[in-house]
Each structure stands twice: as C-alpha cells, then as structure tokens.
Amino acid sequence: MTHPLRIGIWALVHGNRAALRDPKEPYDASWRRNRGLVLEAEALGYDCVLVAQHTMNPHRTDLGQLEAWTASAALAAETRRIEIIAAIKPMLYHPVVLAKMALQIEEISGGRFAINLVNAWNRKEIEDAGLTFREHDERYAYGAEWLSLVEWLMRGEEVHHEGRFFQVRDYVLRPTSSNRPRPRIYIGGESPPARDLAAAQADIWFINGQPLENVQALIADVRARPRQGEPVRFGLSTFVIARETEKEAEAEYRRLLDLAAEDTDIKAYVKANTDPAVAMWKTQAKYESVGTNGGTSAGTVGSYQQVAERLMQFHAAGIDTLLTQFQPFEREMRRFAEHVMPRLAHLRTR
Known part of the structure; x- marks a missing residue:
C-alpha cells in the first residue's frame, strides 16, 4: 500500500536549525x-x-529551550488539523506517567497526537540530572520494555508487569482514546538495536537525512526484520533550500554553510556530550551539509522543480512522512508551501 506523502516541520525547540549566528x-x-x-x-x-525533547539546550547552556510536552499539550488545544508529535526520552519519564500524559494530549487534540521515542544521545542531559545514562544497547533494551508498557497502557489494558527495568502492578488508565486504539508511535535511531525496535514496535520509523540509496537500503533492512501486524511505515528528516534556480539555491546553501562553520563552540560542546556509539553522528560525519538530523544530506538543495522531484523519489522509495527544516524558518516554510507543494501535488497526479 502506498500512503499519501505528508509534509511536516520541526518545531524550533532550540532555535536555528542550520547556523546560530545568522x-x-x-x-x-x-x-x-x-x-x-x-x-x-x-x-x-x-x-x-x-516537538523534540530536550530539558537543557543541547548546544549551549545559556540558550533558551522549549519544553516539549507542555508545549505539545498547548499546541494540541490551539490547532485543529495538524498532527502533534512529541519526542520522548524514556529515561526522563516513568512509563505510567508518560502514558497518562499522552492520553490526555490525545483527548485535547481530538486524536491528533503521537509520541516519538528517542533513546537519547546527550549524556550530560541525563547524568547532570542525577539519572543513569545507560550504554547504547542497554538504552534500547530499556526503551523496548518502556515502550511496551506505554503502548499497553495507552490501549487501556490492565497491566501487570514484572520486568528487568519496571514493575507495574494492576494498572489501568482511563479514559483512553475515543478516536482510535492509541496514539501513533514513531521511533528514531538507525543502529541495529534501533532497527529491531522500529520493526517490532513503530508505526513509523524516522530516518535521518541522507542520500536516496542509503535510505532505500535502510528501508529494505527494516522491512526484512520480524514484524507482527501492519507493515511499518517510514519518515525522513531533511533541510530544504529551494529557489527559482539551482544557482540561487546553491548560493544560499554556501551562505548557511559558511555561517555554520562559525559555530565551532557549539560543535565542540555537542561532541563532548554525545555518546560516540550513536549511529546518527557517524552518518552525518560522512557528508557536507547544513541542518540537524542529516540536514541537506538528502540532496534537497536546488530549484523548486528539482527539490519536488527529489522528494518524490524518496516517496517512491517508501517515505510517506517528510519532516522539513528551513532557515530563516518562517520565510522558507512559506516559500516551500508556495512553490514546492504545488509541484509535489502535480507530480503525484502524473
């Protein structure tokens, strides 16, 4: 089954996506x-x-940081159609508490809420709070047990669980979603344990921006892993620079790349606090790009027509949710909606 292509955005939870000094x-x-x-x-x-979750700013401690879950609840009340996806790091919330929060936002939104499980890469954020930052594969074992509990609880099941990390006794949450069995579940991460988790428990697996052939291989790998129920679907993050001509887009790309080169303090701070086992950072190091979570590595720099055609190539490969980044965000988000979205609609009807 081919799902319609959905276009989303990243909330600016820690401001600029490409370069701080713009x-x-x-x-x-x-x-x-x-x-x-x-x-x-x-x-x-x-x-x-x-809405990505960080309790402290991952780039600099003196910069502001939006809180993901309270903001998501407020956004759910303010909006009418758009899906609100709140990221969650399992080490920060007990599954019973998080499942109850998710169900409340699901009710506020009228069935437009989703969680995005991210097993954390910022060691400082966890350890400075006095919490245990488990090693990479251990985090995924923890996250798998955590997510199982959250899913059961969001479905309204009575949970009695004696596990490796959690003990939950005869717990039932009410009310449950009146719109569907439970909120949608997204999972991020590209390491082998992350792929296993996505294949087993995700509705949609988020892939960081990278070339089409890499994405095709990742999709094939996860589709080949054990799965029960509906097939897993796929999302992709990408930073978009679209202009009337390829030359104009390339000039803006170089402007942002030069500005990003000035953020040496941020890059050093992030590297010092990052678990080196995280697959995302290994992938990003292979490509020159701007933006986070793969940025422009997916090749989304070009004319309006070129960008639309590239995005449709990803859709044909199995991507049905695209999370876009821009800078300056509002101006470029409008440009994309005006010039690229109509071209996408036209390509879909061909």
Whole structure:
C-alpha cells in the first residue's frame, strides 16, 4: 500500500536549525514563536510537527529551550488539523506517567497526537540530572520494555508487569482514546538495536537525512526484520533550500554553510556530550551539509522543480512522512508551501 506523502516541520525547540549566528534569523526558541510557527504551518497545509525533547539546550547552556510536552499539550488545544508529535526520552519519564500524559494530549487534540521515542544521545542531559545514562544497547533494551508498557497502557489494558527495568502492578488508565486504539508511535535511531525496535514496535520509523540509496537500503533492512501486524511505515528528516534556480539555491546553501562553520563552540560542546556509539553522528560525519538530523544530506538543495522531484523519489522509495527544516524558518516554510507543494501535488497526479 502506498500512503499519501505528508509534509511536516520541526518545531524550533532550540532555535536555528542550520547556523546560530545568522543575521537573517535571530535566535528565538520561545513558546510565542513556536505557537505562531505551528499555527501558520497548519494554515499553509503542513501535516505534522515534531516537538523534540530536550530539558537543557543541547548546544549551549545559556540558550533558551522549549519544553516539549507542555508545549505539545498547548499546541494540541490551539490547532485543529495538524498532527502533534512529541519526542520522548524514556529515561526522563516513568512509563505510567508518560502514558497518562499522552492520553490526555490525545483527548485535547481530538486524536491528533503521537509520541516519538528517542533513546537519547546527550549524556550530560541525563547524568547532570542525577539519572543513569545507560550504554547504547542497554538504552534500547530499556526503551523496548518502556515502550511496551506505554503502548499497553495507552490501549487501556490492565497491566501487570514484572520486568528487568519496571514493575507495574494492576494498572489501568482511563479514559483512553475515543478516536482510535492509541496514539501513533514513531521511533528514531538507525543502529541495529534501533532497527529491531522500529520493526517490532513503530508505526513509523524516522530516518535521518541522507542520500536516496542509503535510505532505500535502510528501508529494505527494516522491512526484512520480524514484524507482527501492519507493515511499518517510514519518515525522513531533511533541510530544504529551494529557489527559482539551482544557482540561487546553491548560493544560499554556501551562505548557511559558511555561517555554520562559525559555530565551532557549539560543535565542540555537542561532541563532548554525545555518546560516540550513536549511529546518527557517524552518518552525518560522512557528508557536507547544513541542518540537524542529516540536514541537506538528502540532496534537497536546488530549484523548486528539482527539490519536488527529489522528494518524490524518496516517496517512491517508501517515505510517506517528510519532516522539513528551513532557515530563516518562517520565510522558507512559506516559500516551500508556495512553490514546492504545488509541484509535489502535480507530480503525484502524473
């Protein structure tokens, strides 16, 4: 089955996605800005928004940081159509508490809420809170047990569980979703344990931006892993720079690349706090790009027609949810909606 192509955005939970020192986009990760951004994205026709979870800013401790779950609840109340996807790091919330929060936001949104499980890469965020930062594969074992509990609880099942990490006795949550069996589940991460987890428990697996042939191989790998129920679906993150001509897009790419080169302090800080076993960072190191989570590595720099055609190639490969990044975000988000979305619609009807 081929699902329609959905276009989403990243909320600006920690401000700029490509370069911090951009005169065209002063740093702003405030609730006021994010509220306006998401409301405008909904009006422009975007389908979903990912609200990434960080309790402290992952780039610099003196910069503001939006809180994902309270913001997602507020966005659920303010919007009418767009899907709200809140990321969650299992080490920060007990599954009983998180499942209850998810069901409440699901009710507020009228059935438009989703969780995105991310097993954490920022050691400092966890350890400075006095929590245990487990090693890579151990985090995925923890996350798998955690997610099983959350799913059962979101479905309204009575849970009695004696596991390796959690003991839950005769727990039932009410009310459950009146719109569907439970909120949608996204999973990020590209290591072998992450792929196993996505194949077993995700509705949609998020892939970081990278060339088409890499994405095709990743999709084939996860489709080949054991799975029960409906087939897993796939999402992709990408930073978009689209202009009337390829030359204009390339000039803007070089502008952002030069600005990103000034963020040496941020890159050193992030590297010092990153678990070296995280697959995302190994993949990103292979490509020159701007933006986070693979950035422009998927090749989404070019003319409006070139970008639309590249995105349709990913759709043909199995991607049905695209999470876009821009800078300056609001201006480029509007440009994409005006010039690329109509071309995507035309290509879909061919």
